Each structure stands twice: as C-alpha cells, then as structure tokens.
Amino acid sequence: xxxxxxxxxxxxxxxxxxxxxxxxxxxxxxxxxxxxxxxxxxxxxxxxxxxxxxxxxxxxxxxxxxxxxxxxxxxxxxxxxxxxxxxxxxxxxxxxxxxxxxxxxxxxxxxxxxxxxxxxxxxxxxxxxxxxxxxxxxxxxxxxxxxxxxxxxxxxxxxxxxxxxxxxxxxxxxxxxxxxxxxxxxxxxxxxxxxxxxxxxxxxxxxxxxxxxxxxxxxxxxxxxxxxxxxxxxxxxxxxxxxxxxxxxxxxxxxxxxxxxxxxxxxxxxxxxxxxx
Amino acid sequence: xxxxxxxxxxxxxxxxxxxxxxxxxxxxxxxxxxxxxxxxxxxxxxxxxxxxxxxxxxxxxxxxxxxxxxxxxxxxxxxxxxxxxxxxxxxxxxxxxxxxxxxxxxxxxxxxxxxxxxxxxxxxxxxxxxxxxxxxxxxxxxxxxxxxxxxxxxxxxxxxxxxxxxxxxxxxxxxxxxxxxxxxxxxxxxxxxxxxxxxxxxxxxxxxxxxxxxxxxxxxxxxxxxxxxxxxxxxxxxxxxxxxxxxxxxxxxxxxxxxxxxxxxxxxxxxxxxxxxxxxxxxxxxxxxxxxxxxxxxxxxx
Numbered sequence: 377x378x379x380x381x382x383x384x385x386x387x388x389x390x391x392x393x394x395x396x397x398x399x400x401x402x403x404x405x406x407x408x409x410x411x412x413x414x415x416x417x418x419x420x421x422x423x424x425x426x427x428x429x430x431x432x433x434x435x436x437x438x439x440x441x442x443x444x445x446x447x448x449x450x451x452x453x454x455x456x457x458x459x460x461x462x463x464x465x466x467x468x469x470x471x472x473x474x475x476x477x478x479x480x481x482x483x484x485x486x487x488x489x490x491x492x493x494x495x496x497x498x499x500x501x502x503x504x505x506x507x508x509x510x511x512x513x514x515x516x517x518x519x520x521x522x523x524x525x526x527x528x529x530x531x532x533x534x535x536x537x538x539x540x541x542x543x544x545x546x547x548x549x550x551x552x553x554x555x556x557x558x559x560x561x562x563x564x565x566x567x568x569x570x571x572x573x574x575x576x577x578x579x580x581x582x583x584x585x586x587x588x589x590x591x592x593x594x595x596x597x598x599x600x601x602x603x604x605x606x607x608x609x610x611x612x613x614x615x616x617x618x619x620x621x622x623x624x625x626x627x628x629x630x631x632x633x634x635x636x637x638x639x640x641x642x643x644x645x646x647x648x649x650x651x652x653x
Numbered sequence: 654x655x656x657x658x659x660x661x662x663x664x665x666x667x668x669x670x671x672x673x674x675x676x677x678x679x680x681x682x683x684x685x686x687x688x689x690x691x692x693x694x695x696x697x698x699x700x701x702x703x704x705x706x707x708x709x710x711x712x713x714x715x716x717x718x719x720x721x722x723x724x725x726x727x728x729x730x731x732x733x734x735x736x737x738x739x740x741x742x743x744x745x746x747x748x749x750x751x752x753x754x755x756x757x758x759x760x761x762x763x764x765x766x767x768x769x770x771x772x773x774x775x776x777x778x779x780x781x782x783x784x785x786x787x788x789x790x791x792x793x794x795x796x797x798x799x800x801x802x803x804x805x806x807x808x809x810x811x812x813x814x815x816x817x818x819x820x821x822x823x824x825x826x827x828x829x830x831x832x833x834x835x836x837x838x839x840x841x842x843x844x845x846x847x848x849x850x851x852x853x854x855x856x857x858x859x860x861x862x863x864x865x866x867x868x869x870x871x872x873x874x875x876x877x878x879x880x881x882x883x884x885x886x887x888x889x890x891x892x893x894x895x896x897x898x899x900x901x902x903x904x905x906x907x908x909x910x911x912x913x914x915x916x917x918x919x920x921x922x923x924x925x926x927x928x929x930x931x932x933x934x935x936x937x938x939x940x941x942x943x944x945x946x947x948x949x950x951x952x953x954x955x
Contacts, residue, residue: 403742405742487740490737494732494737496755497722498705498731499755652706
C-alpha cells in the first residue's frame with residue numbers, strides 16, 4: 377500500500393510541477409513574471425555587472441582588493457573564471473532570497489481563496505499539492521536563474537572573446553547553489569501561503585516572522601552568548617559563508633538548507649492538512 | 654446493497670456555534686439522496702466533511718469504508734463544491750485535462766474525457782475559454798462537468814442548478830437522472846420539485862440535526878391522493894369528498910389543492926370514487942396524483 381501511495385504522490389507532484397511550468401511559459405501572468413525578471417536583470421547586467429566586471433577584471437583592482445582583504449576570504453571571488461560570474465554570484469546570493477519571498481508567495485493562497493483547491497483535493501492528497509507547488513516554484517526559479525545566467529555568460533563571452541568550459545562549469549555550480557539557497561525560502565512561502573488567503577499577506581507574514589525571529593534570537597544571544605550558534609540555523613545564513621567560496625566546494629554548506637527545506641515543507645503540509653478548504 | 658456513506662454521531666462546531674449535532678445516516682449504493690434544509694442547517698458543512706475539505710470535531714464518517722479525503726477515494730468520489738472557481742489563468746479544457754491526468758488518465762484519454770464531459774453540459778464550444786469569459790451559468794455547468802470526469806461511483810452536488818436558466822437546469826436534471834442508474838448521488842438543493850424528481854431518499858436537516866429521513870419505500874403512495882382542482886376548494890367540494898367511503902382525513906393546504914388520506918383496505922378504488930364524485934358534480938380538476946408531494950411529506954406534519 378505504501379509503494380502505490382508513494383508512486384501516486386510522486387506522479388501528482390510531477391503533474392503539479394509541470395502545470396506550474398506551463399503557468400510560467402504559457403499564461404499572461406507567467407509572461408509578466410518573465411518580463412519583470414528580464415527587466416530586473418537587464419538593469420543589473422547593464423548598470424552593475426558589466427561596469428563592475430571591467431573593474432574587477434583589472435589587475436590593479438585585484439591587487440588593491442588583496443592588499444585590503446588578504447588573499448583568502450572575499451579575494452577568492454577572483455577565482456571565478458569570469459568577473460561577470462563572480463559579480464553575478466555575489467548579487468544573486470544577496471538578492472534572490474528576497475525576490476524569492478515575493479515570487480513564490482502565491483503557491484496556494486489564490487487557490488485557497490477561489491476554492492480551486494477543492495477541485496484538486498478531490499483528486500490528490502494535500503501532500504502532493506504542497507510538494508507539487510513547491511517543485512513547480514523551484515522549476516520556475518531554475519528557469520529564471522538559467523535565463524539570467526545565460527545573459528551573464530553572454531556578457532562574459534563578449535568581453536573575454538569566447539565562451540570557455542570553466543565558465544560553463546562555474547555557471548552549473550552557481551545554478552545548483554542558488555537553487556539550494558532558494559529552497560528553504562520557497563518552502564517557507566509554501567507554509568505561509570497555506571496559512572493565509574492572500575499572497576501579500578503571506579509576504580508580510582514571512583518578512584515579519586523572519587525579522588521577529590532574528591530579533592528574538594539576537595536578544596536571547598545577548599543574554600546567553602553561548603547560543604550564538606543558533607543564528608547559523610536561520611534560513612539564508614549560509615549565504616555569507618558561500619560568498620568567498622567557488623567551485624563545488626560550495627556544496628559543503630548544502631546540508632543545512634536541505635534540512636531546513638524538509639522541515640519547512642513538513643510544516644506546510646501539516647498546515648494545509650489542518651486547513652478547512 | 655452496500656453502504657457507501659456512513660455517518661455516526663457527527664458533530665462540527667465553528668467557534669461557539671454547533672453546526673452539526675450528532676448526525677447519523679447511511680447511504681446505500683444506487684441511492685440518489687436529497688439533502689434538504691433551511692439556510693444555515695449545516696448542508697454545506699456536511700458536504701465539506703464528506704468531501705474531506707473539513708474535519709469533524711467528533712463522530713465518524715466513511716465513504717466506501719475510507720475516511721473522506723483518503724487517496725482510495727480519488728476518482729471514486731466526485732463533487733460540485735459550492736462557490737469553488739476555476740483558475741483564471743487557464744482555459745476550462747486545460748484545467749479539466751489536468752484534473753483527468755490527476756485521476757490517472759493518459760494525456761490523450763484526459764483530452765477525450767474533457768470533450769465528453771463538456772459535451773454533457775453543452776459546453777463543448779466553450780472549451781478554450783477561460784472562466785472569466787463565461788457567464789455564471791456556464792461556469793456552473795463547467796463545474797458540474799468536472800464532477801463527471803472519469804467514472805466516479807458517488808457524486809456529491811451542492812446546489813447543482815442554482816443560478817442556471819430553466820432549460821439548462823432541466824438538462825442537468827436529465828443528466829443526473831440518466832447517470833443515476835450506475836452512479837450514486839447526494840444532492841443538496843432548495844428546489845424541492847427538482848429533488849422530488851431525482852431522489853429516492855431524503856435527508857432533512859434543521860439546525861444541524863437530521864429531522865427526517867424518508868425513502869421511496871416509506872412512501873405509502875396508496876394511502877394519499879393529491880388533488881388539484883380548477884376551482885377553489887369550496888365547502889361544497891370538501892363536504893362531498895368527505896362522504897366517500899374509506900376517507901381518513903382531508904387536508905386543504907392550498908386554495909385549489911386537497912390532500913386526501915384514505916384506507917385502501919376499506920376502499921381499494923378510492924381514486925375512481927373521487928373522479929366519479931367530481932364528474933357527478935361537474936367539478937373540473939387539473940391533476941390527481943397518488944401519494945404526497947415531497948413538500949407535503951416534509952412540512953405538512955410539522
């Protein structure tokens with residue numbers, strides 16, 4: 377009984393994820409999301425990444441940076457095969473978690489509000505719905521990351537005079553790491569979108585909750601400094617540790633976001649199971 | 654016949670308000686059951702619990718031996734939930750295809766099934782429209798269509814003809830009637846005439862409690878006649894009919910309608926006697942029906 381149930385959950389999760397991909401590419405709302413992403417990345421590429429890349433690629437700037445910060449730490453950014461990829465790495469690690477809260481806020485709320493979930497709940501488990509929508513959002517974000525990375529690679533290829541294998545390898549490292557960073561935030565929004573019937577409210581709740589959690593932990597740590605390590609368990613805290621890393625060594629920080637995702641998705645499933653549709 | 658719905662001492666509260674109180678009933682395979690009750694009686698809450706949308710606070714409920722919402726019921730139990738709407742981003746056909754896929758159909762079979770169910774509700778030419786482009790009645794029919802995808806064994810319909818024009822309401826009634834040979838239905842509606850035509854079992858809910866439960870077998874049709882006259886009930890008509898042998902009681906609840914209760918053992922041809930009495934006095938009648946209407950059964954005794 378367990379295996380057919382598991383198989384059905386997997387099938388339904390795949391169907392939901394595929395339906396979310398269709399929403400991105402084949403619906404007006406999806407095209408608007410793509411356009412918004414294109415516009416944001418155009419400005420980032422045109423006014424941040426391109427000029428900064430020229431600066432970062434210059435030997436004088438690299439020497440100055442090493443003199444200021446040493447050859448370890450942030451200076452490791454120069455180890456990326458193209459300056460554009462190094463800047464993309466920093467910018468996306470810092471910006472995408474925030475964008476993710478907004479982009480993935482509507483995993484369930486609209487369907488809850490409209491009652492569409494009632495049609496779905498007659499045909500699939502609430503576990504499949506949560507996992508499917510989560511997987512769908514991860515696929516959508518994966519597409520958006522690949523598109524922006526392709527644009528960044530084009531910029532790098534244009535400046536360097538061609539595309540190299542290390543650049544493609546670095547792009548693969550970046551995309552895998554970004555998905556790992558975004559997974560807990562997406563799972564967090566699964567939970568909040570199962571809780572409320574408006575995506576705006578879900579975003580507000582997420583921001584307030586994360587802020588409150590950080591403030592409470594900071595206050596607690598102020599009085600009990602031995603618990604400083606707790607800050608390291610907040611979603612996204614590995615971003616600062618990832619910044620100076622490059623290559624597949626970045627995956628040494630993969631376990632924490634994966635565990636956070638698992639826990640947050642379990643909470644989202646519990647919330648939806650207890651929710652009257 | 655096997656039991657397909659079993660409810661035992663079902664209770665549901667919203668805050669301090671008890672919506673369902675110790676509700677118990679059973680539905681057998683092949684039943685077409687009507688769920689009747691005034692607004693706020695708990696009909697939609699009961700539907701929500703049966704569909705697995707809400708959990709009861711106490712009591713037990715099972716459909717085909719499984720808890721509502723169980724994966725064993727996917728595709729077996731279908732429903733028309735009240736006020737549920739389609740996703741505005743996709744066409745009706747795309748969504749019905751998707752529902753078919755969730756029910757285990759192949760992409761091709763799901764598309765064929767979509768065409769079939771949309772044709773059932775006369776919406777085949779609206780398949781590529783989005784919900785926002787359809788009228789209220791069309792959206793309702795599309796929602797009914799989704800309940801017929803695949804081969805459900807039990808279909809729960811919450812107010813299926815509310816908001817439909819008479820022609821489409823008739824089509825939906827005919828559709829339910831046609832399908833009821835192989836599928837069990839539970840229908841909630843305020844339209845007693847409609848339920849009378851479709852259902853063989855009636856559950857009457859009031860303030861969350863089951864006030865009455867009647868089946869076709871309970872209908873002692875031979876003991877009642879409902880007579881609708883072309884003229885108002887005069888004392889003269891009532892007096893003449895009261896003289897007929899076998900009459901137990903005579904009720905005049907509406908201006909032109911009389912309900913005659915009689916003992917068939919005393920007068921097996923009571924209906925003929927009534928007609929003869931009317932003919933002898935030159936009184937014309939509009940119709941004579943054996944048995945009581947559902948409305949009379951539910952509300953006259955109260």
